[in-house]
Amino acid sequence: MFAISRKEVARLAGVSEATVSRVLNNVGPIKPETRDKVLQAASEVGYVPSALAQQFARKKSDNVGVILPFVPKVQLFSTFYFSQILSGIGEAAQKHGYNLLLIFRDPAGNRNYSHLFRAQKIDACIMLGSSDSEEERIALAELEREKFPFCLVNQQYSEENYNTVDADHVTGSYEAVKHLITGGHQRIAFINGPIQFSNSNDRFRGYRQALIDAKLPVDNELVFSGNYSRTSGLQLAPELARRIKDNQISAIFAANDRMAIGVMNGLVPFGLVAGRDYGLVGYDNSDGAKIVTPSLSTVTVPFYEMGQQAMEILVADLNKKTAQQQRMTANKVLLPVAFIKRETS
Amino acid sequence: MFAISRKEVARLAGVSEATVSRVLNNVGPIKPETRDKVLQAASEVGYVPSALAQQFARKKSDNVGVILPFVPKVQLFSTFYFSQILSGIGEAAQKHGYNLLLIFRDPAGNRNYSHLFRAQKIDACIMLGSSDSEEERIALAELEREKFPFCLVNQQYSEENYNTVDADHVTGSYEAVKHLITGGHQRIAFINGPIQFSNSNDRFRGYRQALIDAKLPVDNELVFSGNYSRTSGLQLAPELARRIKDNQISAIFAANDRMAIGVMNGLVPFGLVAGRDYGLVGYDNSDGAKIVTPSLSTVTVPFYEMGQQAMEILVADLNKKTAQQQRMTANKVLLPVAFIKRETS
């Protein structure tokens, strides 16, 4: 149960403890044979440096925090969405020697992100599921003011100079709607998610522009809103069914797959089948889109790459900081998305 | 950018630094007015203790590691599965003041879990997606030998005395198959996952027992194997189609929903519809089971609770350790599952 100490290694190798550290950290000039002696001794006793002591001495935790919506709410979000992003973050973190600290937002709505930095629990953090609110803005502004490195994923505060990794949802939505129009649809309903998410607004802009470019009217009566859950799509079904049957709606574009699938499932009891009685396009290219019947046309988003890039940006920032570089200008990355045609459209 | 130090607080409150620590940690007897002075001073200067220094001094990282399959492979597993368990772990961790350190297994197959403990990066860990292999057994045995607290989720090494949280997959599978038998099915195929997972074996045992209890033969010709992915189910479709049409198979029980859905999707081109032309039951009650058409009968597993319990077991172990209690006997928890009837059966 006793940890093997550095002292032991030093004794065995016949050098000072400082030299052991230097060899193990590959720092400073070391005589090759000294290095060998130390390495030999270290592996002999199975020495493992204490990360706790290193972090303390270096004043660096090597942890990158990943902020997630508070637990019960995670379910509301697509698990697909988070898993993909998280995997991407994990891959890049591993590559650069950082640990991932998972942090669920406080249920009480408390947004004290800087506390995590002040307590030195994390060196940087990645915000997932961030949404525009007064508290969130205040919390992010504080991080910025204190120069704590962070990066937003899939959420933008356009007027702010924050690191951001997002996907081109305007174009993605534009393509989705354009596809429906090309397919002959003129009355296209849009089901959006909450407007606290910048990517909801992006989708609306794409939807709107596609209509305008096709010289079709933008009718507020055709814009609905849900909360990105399947249930919220399901609940709109009766209203949508009525309008489809009245020929007021011929196709539907939903801001994510889950709502699209909710709609699709909900319209079946009304005898309405996607792809046959109305066009339907979702968004995200989640696992669900492939397995539903008929399969769901959608827009694929490079979530994995988004996670990777967010991590890369932070690593770059952390290295700059080490190099005493001052003001860093924020990095804003926008990745491409792609429309995927399946059976519902 | 300068962290406010404890020294500052001590000066302001007119006490020693030791007293500041005592007040903030609520340890030892403190005169109420001293406490007030310190608390007042601390909040005045916005003092936040360094977690790094605390962890170092206490020789305790407050981190619980969550070991996940290595990144590319995470996709093979159901994201649903991990999200649920992770949320449960997160909830319990938060409650007890532990941080979650996400650790993806080494792609190289290296299983040096103890290194994480020796480096003091984690105080305990939870194993997700563990499967029976020589390397895994060696790595776990080492943890046990060193008395590093860990807990397995959804995987058992029955002959070993390890902390384990699992669900009663034998009964779950038994119920699923019994339901099919009750529905009049006599030739029930079983699609299992890799046998390195104890829960695959559990499912087979449940399947087998249900047949035996119903005085039906256990026919090896009816047992197939996949890898828990949708694709592996899809690939079995041609063979299954042939057998269904030959009346050799009347129903299928798949070890998870994804394979069941793969089968279901794959049989459609053969004109075979689940629930009409053959009975089908999956396992997990994933999101997918609800959205496919026809909806999939399945077995629901309390993943969230499993995560919670794993964390609770570890917290109890860690507290015991602190209290110098010696040999701890492992905790083995088996949670109940429930069959859910939907349209495919």
Add this chain to the structure above:
DNA sequence: CTGAAAGCGCTTACAG
């Protein structure tokens, strides 16, 4: 009830 001091196990500037 409180202070002075040792100690946790490293890193790293300084001196040689």
Add this chain to the structure above:
DNA sequence: CTGAAAGCGCTTACAG
């Protein structure tokens, strides 16, 4: 190229 020593910011046994 290497050693002696200061310092990182806490906790906690010891003394009073």
